[in-house]
Amino acid sequence: MTAPSAPSSESTDALTFSVPPTDAGKRLDTFLAEKIGGWSRSRLQHVIEDGDVLVNGLVSKSAYKVKADDQIEAELNALPPANFVPENIPIEVVYEDDDLIVVNKSAGMVVHPAAGIASGTLANALAFHFKKLSTAGGAARPGIVHRLDKGTSGLLVVAKTETAHENLANQFRARQVFKSYVALVHGHVEKNNGEIDQPIARDPRHRTRMAVVRGGRAAITLYRVHQRFERFTRLDVELKTGRTHQIRVHLAWLRHPVVGDETYGSGRDKTVPNARIRSEIAKLKRQFLHAERLKFRHPRTNELLSFTAKLPGELSNLLNVISES
Secondary structure (H helix, E strand, C coil): CCCCCCCCCCCEEEEEEECCHHHCCCEHHHHHHHHCCCCCHHHHHHHHHCCCEEECCEECCCCCECCCCCEEEEEEECCCCCCCCCCCCCCEEEEECCCEEEEEECCCCCCCCECCECCCCHHHHHHHHCCCCCCCCCCCCCCECCCCCCCCEEEEEEECCHHHHHHHHHHHHCCCCEEEEEEEEECCCCCCEEEEECCEEECCCCCCCEEECCCCECCEEEEEEEEECCCEEEEEEEECCCCCCHHHHHHHHCCCCECCCCCCCCCHHHHCCCHHHHHHHHHHCCCCEEEEEEEEECCCCCCEEEEECCCCHHHHHHHHHHHHC
């Protein structure tokens, strides 16, 4: 098979392979590195770990030994643009010391450059406002340890030093970081408390989306009812894992999609009978999801740090409209 070229910076490529008998027994990452031009084995390992490679429709591991006639699908997001430029974009700094920064990201801001997104990101802003940031995530991801969706607001921790970055990343991997979100969902959530333990991977039918997929990566979400309305429920949601779109996917799977979520909402926003509420939801231009609380150990002192970011005005306003209607 001819090795496909690396994806352009303008697109995401979904490549498919059928394993020939001559390649049987090779590691999955090795097989892909040989087939895909311009992609190193280490980069492909990250793609596999992120659940963007399916073997016979299932998420696999880098060390998996491919078999003859295995059907492999790999989704490759193009590299961030090489011409990364710091930009004077205002950001809200909640905390800063010599090792780290905690910011309150606004909705609508992408965390770092990606395919088709070269500017206007949190990473561009950080590079302008701070001279010292870790480089572990690469030149276009200065200090970035974890992410929030574009349409999600709230707290993010940013590393200034390589030591801090490694320590914080290890805390995330070990599930030692407390992350709590406020979510407004459609419908009446039956249980006052609940746990969603369902694996997540790329949706095999819609590759730009995530989904609950058998054989996907383990994902655990805890929720607690904070407030009930006639047609909505406000939840406090805690992440135990950090899969892409996890809260949105899990709550949609529960049949209580996040208000304002055009990707996973199944059109529920447009079915709200109250015209005023329906209009206010349409004005949001974002999902009602806010990273309200963040708690972790300081990477140098081991002190427990805890931060809270109040709800943005547009979300508080929607709650008021719902309460008054």
